[in-house]
Amino acid sequence: MKRFFPWIVGLFLLVINLPAQAGTTFESVKARGVLVCGVHTGLGGFGAPDAKGEWAGLDVDVCRAVASAVFGDAKKVRFVPLSAQQRLTALQSGEVDLLSRNTTWTMTRDAGSGLLFSAVNFYDGQGFLVARKLGVKNAKDLNGATICVQTGTTTELNLADFARANRLDLKPVTIESFEESVGAFMSGRCDALTSDGSQLAAIRANQAANPDDYVILPERISKEPLATAVRQGDDQWFNLVKWTFFAMVEAEERGVTSANVDEMAKSADPNLQRLLGVSGGLGKSLGVDDKWAYNLIKQVGNYGESYERNVGKKSKLQLDRGLNELWSKGGLMYAMPLR
Ligand SMILES: N[C@@H](CCC(=O)N[C@@H](CS)C(=O)NCC(=O)O)C(=O)O
Incomplete structure (x- = not known):
């Protein structure tokens, strides 16, 4: 047996x-x-x-x-x-x-x-969405900023890699749900929201009360x-x-x-x-x-x-x-x- x-x-x-x-x-x-x-x-x-x-x-x-x-x-x-x-x-x-x-x-x-x-x-490619009134022009200006990021994505690791490689102090605010992460960003809980460029464009177009109040920074920090x-x-x-x-x-x-x-x-x-x-x-x-x-x-x-x-x-x-x-x-x- x-x-x-x-x-x-x-x-x-x-x-x-x-x-x-x-x-x-x-x-x-x-x-x-x-x-x-x-x-x-x-x-x-x-x-x-x-x-x-x-x-x-x-x-x-x-x-x-x-x-x-x-x-x-x-x-x-x-x-x-x-x-x-x-x-x-x-x-x-x-x-x-x-x-x-x-x-x-x-x-x-x-x-x-x-x-x-x-x-x-x-x-x-991954990018950053920020409120226009913040006056930030590129990603390197985000030193010390809080960044909303959703768990279960490639986005999380890319953000950490980008911060380390560029010696930036970026404070991730990790959130499990999509709605919550967008909501947290729009209500000002984070200085920036990071995701795929296309998703940022969709969030800006579909979820912002006034899309012009937000800008997508020019850098793409990863290949997606x-x-x-x-x-x-x-x-x-x-x-x-x-x-x-x-x-x-x-x-x-x-x-x-x-x-x-x-x-x-x-x-x-x-x-x-x-x-x-x-x-x-x-x-x-x-x-x-x-x-x-x-x-x-x-x-x-x-x-x-x-x-x-x-x-x-x-x-x-x-x-x-x-x-x-x-x-x-x-x-x-x-x-x-x-x-
Ligand atoms: N392309 C990236 C990110 C794609 C992704 O899932 N992004 C989130 C943040 S915007 C999302 O779509 N969430 C929607 C949800 O969980 O319902 C990946 O494959 O990990």
């Missing part, structure tokens, strides 16, 4: 680990008929209910694009709002199929917590590549999520939009025919219909359309494309070849 004991334990461990392996997410999503997507608790431009109560945002669009690729229907998504603290556990435990929520791709999260990051949908993530050991699902995002970028690179996709499908260009599933389609390798990319472009739009609608110059956030511009226009957005 003693001899068999390690085998029995091994078998038991294998069985309890099974749901997180063997590429089962794709099957369970299909069987359920709806994608369960982990998003922000409410960050206008990235993930928040709009005026009609419908989830909208750059991260939300990735969820909808994946649903379009799987079901041909962008509406087949159930959104699960997750706080900074909850998000990684929610994905690890299988509560959500996909995490699309301002989450920085770091080595520890990617290699050390059973997760895999699939594609960066927003290149960001915000990316979608899935569980490790689920290769087919990982591929589907990754290539869905690349299809959004590829569509922008090739000038295909939600408005012209039907026209573009008539093109003689083999690249467009492949992308839009007219001939030599690419769906099979992902286990989906050859019209997967056509569907997501038609229903959600290309990356540039999603960017402009949610966070771009004409949106409330008014963010420049910056690093999120296509590589061919000086940015970092580059789709791996869809062929």
